[in-house]
Amino acid sequence: MSYLEHHAKSTPTGLRKILYLNWPLTLLLASVAGVGFLMLYSVAGGSFSPWAEPQAKRFALGMAVMIVVALVPIWFWRNISALAYLVSLVLLLAVEFFGTVGMGAQRWIDIGFMRLQPSELMKITLVMLLAAYYDWLPAEKTSRPFWVLVPVLMILIPTFLVLKQPDLGTSILLMAAGGGVMFLAGVHWAYFAAVITAAVGLVTAVFQSRGTDWQLIKDYQFRRIDTFLDPSQDPLGAGYHITQSKIALGSGGWSGRGFMQGTQSRLNFLPEKHTDFIFTTLAEEFGFIGGFTLLSIYVLIIVFCVATALAARDRFSSLVTLGIAITFFLFFAVNMSMVMGLAPVVGVPLPLVSYGGSAMLVLLAAFGLVQSANIHRPR
Amino acid sequence: MRRNPKELEFTHRKLTRRALLLGGLQLAFAGGLAARMRYLQVDQADQFRLLAEENRINIRLLPPARGEIFDRNGVALAQNSPSYRVIIVPEDAGDVGEVISKLSRLIPLEPEDVERALAEMRRSPPFLPVTLADQIGWEDISKVAVNAPALPGITPEVGLTRVYPQSQAFAHVVGYVGPVSDYDLSKMESPEPILRIPRFQIGKVGFESKREDALRGKAGAKRVEVNATGRVMRELDRREGEPGADMQLTVDAELQSYVQARLGTESAAAVIIDCQDGDVHAIASSPSFDPNLFVRGISVADYRMLTEDPYRPLANKAVQGTYPPGSTFKMVTALAALEEGLIGPDETVYCPGYLEVSGRRFHCWKRAGHGHVDLNTSLKQSCDVYYYDLALKVGIDKISAMANRLGLGVRHDLPMSAVASGLAPNREWKQRVHGQDWLIGDTANASIGQGYMLASPMQLAVMTARIASGRNINPRLLKSIDGIEQAGSAAEPLGLNENNLRTVRRGMFSVSNDRRGTGYRSRIIAEDMRMAGKSGTSQVRNITAAERAAGVIRNEDLPWERRDHALYVCFAPFDNPRFAVSVVVEHGGGGSKAAAPIARDVMLQALYGGTPPLAAYPKGDRSRIKAQQERLERERIKREETGGNDRA
Known part of the structure; x- marks a missing residue:
């Protein structure tokens, strides 16, 4: 018997649920996606193809998925969390063996109508599983070593698989989001202190491994880190991305160079301008005002998520909502840091704006969970 | 699983606390991002805008049209004429090999090109044009243009190239242009x-080359977005x-062409200058x-x-x-002696055929x-002994100074390559250059334009003009x-006694018009055009006493380079x-025989x-001259015809 069932009478039922969607949040998501269409239209040189139109179609599909997910009671999602996690894990393993190699990394499985990126799916299912785990776990056991080890393994197994693809950005995201949920669940401070110490040790080890036969990360990842630390040492090679990205951003100035007037993106000085570096086009064409506006919308989305989480009456709803918020935050924070030269180029897209199918679908489905938590909150 | 409300309350408070903490951290991070964005986009915007412009804008130079060169009557000596070339853009061509083989069936292509x-x-990106054929004719470029639809990526292009319509006649005056070499660049401090x-x-x-500064012009530029x-x-x-600036020379193209043709295949040079203003009407060097x-x-x-x-x-x-100016x-020498008052025009010297010095x-x-x-006879018959005698009285320094006054041994600043200053030696010069004392024999040699004495045809023409006009x-x-109009230098009087000048001129008149003059055979009989001249035959070898005893070998019997x-x-x-x-006819033999007829012909042509x-x-x-005129006319017509073909 579910712990919510005795409150269920006060939650909305049937199609009335749609009225209880968090409409401001939905609107914010749509406006972020709108910014995305605009920028994809611009970087294509004023054309809906090849990016803006498919992106809009996927967004429509994603919104539908979000509403469907939102209408399904949140406890259903809690109950299938473990299964969803396992499916993601299996898919990740499948990528290991049957994945398509793209951009030097195995990330996709071709499933006919679209290419699925299981690592994207994992970002959400991991959060779901951890939330369900802490929902199930009695509070007093939260900080006991064994019960800490279990979620740590839940995090590390997919992280390891993603790292092998190799996809450093997503691995960091998985660890950070998972750690975030554990922290929110109330795991003792000391564990985090220990992990941070260990992480520092690991980073040292990674750098120590360079050039040896037990090298822990790929050469190109090393180069990206080098370049991040000093982009000027190789302005036309690996440092090119960061240098050009900063030029584009900076040349936007206060109010930007005007829609479709960004020379850096239009003349192809920007790398991957429709995916990871799309924020630079926005900042170049709409300046500080445009960039700050988008950042504000992102922050508002986080605020809405936190508010939803705090209003929720059960741990799963709170944790899953906050976990999704953390994931979402990590997406845009890492991406923006990267294009502004504050972080190495790790290949994290700008959520809902960068061109890409899996990420958008998964994110919208995740927001479906947030909405579901909101709708099925006892009132 | 049922939980007691108290525990729920506790965990929920903890979660709220930690959620707010994390939320706060996130907000702080977002604030950091905004600050960074502000720093890049507001504080450093100008610098980045500049960098973006540098990325985007490329400056391409536009070569200026070179100044053209004309003769004194406006006849073109150096022109810019359209030149055609065929370029290919590999990207537009598709199958480059196929297009090139099609093109080679239309026009001849050099395999090296x-x-x-x-x-x-x-080497280059596929959108950059590459030159396939350069300097091709109008006919070929028309073929390319007409067949353009069948030749994707091929474009006929027009540029400017330098053309010298007078060909050989002005090669030495105008010179020529060529592509900038690394050597040229290395000579310049900061090449444009x-x-x-x-x-x-x-x-x-x-x-x-001499007036490159004014002929080149100033480069234009276009700014392109790349x-x-x-x-x-x-x-x-x-x-x-x-x-570049258009230049007009004092040379008369028609006269110059005549002179060049008249010199023919001889190794020779001729200069015609105006006796009043110094304008060079013709300055030819042969062969060209x-x-x-x-x-x-x-x-x-x-x-x-x-x-x-x-x-x-x-x-x-x-x-x-x-060349040693010879006689x-x-x-x-005569003017130096007259100016010193050491001789009178009627004083005589006895010439037994030699002078013991x-x-x-x-x-x-x-x-x-x-x-x-x-004096008159000495010029007319070119007696050497008379001048040995004179020179011993006057001394080398006076002769050398007079030579300088008349334009010998001094460099005339002309916009031509390698203008020589010649040499009018004196005691100081020999001491300085050879470290030896001037000998009396040197003076004797110098008096008849031999020994160290050297002059260019240009200097000899200047000397003659100064004697004729009495002005500088x-x-x-x-x-x-x-x-x-470019001002020439004002021709001030030389400051020589007019009577002395008149005496020398009269001697030169006798050379050409007295039956016994060395130049009599090449005289002009038109009453108002009669000329005054002086022949010269300068040795390029020493005649030994033994040879002289055996009889001096005639020029005709010597190898060319010793004549x-x-x-x-x-x-x-x-x-x-x-x-x-x-x-001057190099190794031509006697001046009166080899050089005087040419001088007379070009003089008449100029007059x-x-x-x-x-x-x-x-x-x-007259009959010989008539035949010569007809021959030169035929050659001229032929030259013009082939010249026309060359430029096609």
Whole structure:
């Protein structure tokens, strides 16, 4: 018997649920996606193809998925969390063996109508599983070593698989989001202190491994880190991305160079301008005002998520909502840091704006969970 | 699973606390991002805007049109004419090999050019044009243009190339242009960027090189927007360059062509200058070459032919070649003595055929001697002994000073390559250069323009003009720049006694008009055009005592390079001098025989401004002259015809 069932009478039922969607949040998501269409239209040189139109179609599909997910009671999602996690894990393993190699990394499985990126799916299912785990776990056991080890393994197994693809950005995201949920669940401070110490040790080890036969990360990842630390040492090679990205951003100035007037993106000085570096086009064409506006919308989305989480009456709803918020935050924070030269180029897209199918679908489905938590909150 | 409400309450409070903490951290991070964005986009915007512009904007230089060169009557000597080339853009061509083979069926393509083009294509991005064929004819370019639809990626292009329509006649005056070489660049301190344009041409030799500054013009520029791979997206703006200045020379193209043709295949030079203002009306050096060969890039074989020719076609003998002036120098010695008052025009010297100077015999060219000789006779018959005697009285320093006054041994500043200063030696010079004392024998040699004495045909013409006018004539080659007349130097009087000048001129008149004068056979009989001259035959070898005893070998029996130089200087009309002419025929033999007829012919051509009437010639010469005129006319027509073909 579910712990919510005795409150269920006060939650909305049937199609009335749609009225209880968090409409401001939905609107914010749509406006972020709108910014995305605009920028994809611009970087294509004023054309809906090849990016803006498919992106809009996927967004429509994603919104539908979000509403469907939102209408399904949140406890259903809690109950299938473990299964969803396992499916993601299996898919990740499948990528290991049957994945398509793209951009030097195995990330996709071709499933006919679209290419699925299981690592994207994992970002959400991991959060779901951890939330369900802490929902199930009695509070007093939260900080006991064994019960800490279990979620740590839940995090590390997919992280390891993603790292092998190799996809450093997503691995960091998985660890950070998972750690975030554990922290929110109330795991003792000391564990985090220990992990941070260990992480520092690991980073040292990674750098120590360079050039040896037990090298822990790929050469190109090393180069990206080098370049991040000093982009000027190789302005036309690996440092090119960061240098050009900063030029584009900076040349936007206060109010930007005007829609479709960004020379850096239009003349192809920007790398991957429709995916990871799309924020630079926005900042170049709409300046500080445009960039700050988008950042504000992102922050508002986080605020809405936190508010939803705090209003929720059960741990799963709170944790899953906050976990999704953390994931979402990590997406845009890492991406923006990267294009502004504050972080190495790790290949994290700008959520809902960068061109890409899996990420958008998964994110919208995740927001479906947030909405579901909101709708099925006892009132 | 049922939980007690108290525990729920506790965990929920903890979660709220931690959620707010994390939320706060996130907010702080977002604030950091905003600050960074502000720093890049507001504080450093200008710098980044500049960098973006640098990325985007490329400046391409536009070569200016080179100034053109004309003769004194506006006849073109150096022009810019459209030149055609075929370029290919590999990206637009698709199958490059297929297109090139199609093209080669239309127009002849050099295999080397094609190979070079293919190599260039492999190196450069596919949207950059590559030249397939350069300097191709109008007919071929028309074929390409007409067949353009069948030749994707092929474009006919037009540029400007230098053309010298007068070909050989002006090779030494105007010179030629050629592509900038690494050597050219290495000589310049900070070469203009325009010089780095591929195929940009600069003056290499002659006037083209000397007045490069004004002829080149100023480069224009266009600003183009390029993308990351360097492809030009559009032109932003353009500033046309300033074309170079058009130059007009004092030379008369028609006269120059005649002189060049008259010199024929001899290794010779001739200069005609105006006795009043020093304008150089003709300045020819023979043999010559076609400067157009150099513009297109001369072949190794052609170049070797030019450099290995013993007649040295590349040298401009008129200003660059220096020769012992021989007897043409005698006016200088005479004037030096007259000005010093050491002799009177009627005083005589006895010539037994030689003069004993400090134990050494200096011979007169006439072994039997001239007997009693006065100044007029000494010039007319070119008696050497008379001048030995004079020189010993006057001394070398006075003679040398007089030579300088008359323009010998001083450099005349003309916009031509390698203008020689010649040499009028004196005691100080010999001490300085050879570290030896001046000997009395040196003075004897110098008095008849031998020994150390050296002069270029240009200097001899200046000397003659100064004697004829009594004024300090300086040669002038550049008449006007962009229509603005260039002032020549004012011809001040030389400050010589007019009576003395008149005496010398009268002697020169006798040379040409007295039955016994050395130049009598090459006289002008037209009453108002009669000329005064002086022949010269300068030795390039020493005649040994043994040879002299055995009988001096005749010039005809010597190998060419040991024969005497033939010289002749003259001015006309005698009563009102208009032109001074000097002719030097290298190893031509006797001056009166080899050089005087040429000098007379070019003088008449200059005086009449075209083919002179036969009546100006002595009766006995007329049939020969008529045949010569007809031959030169035929050659001229032929030249014009082939010249026309060359330029097609």
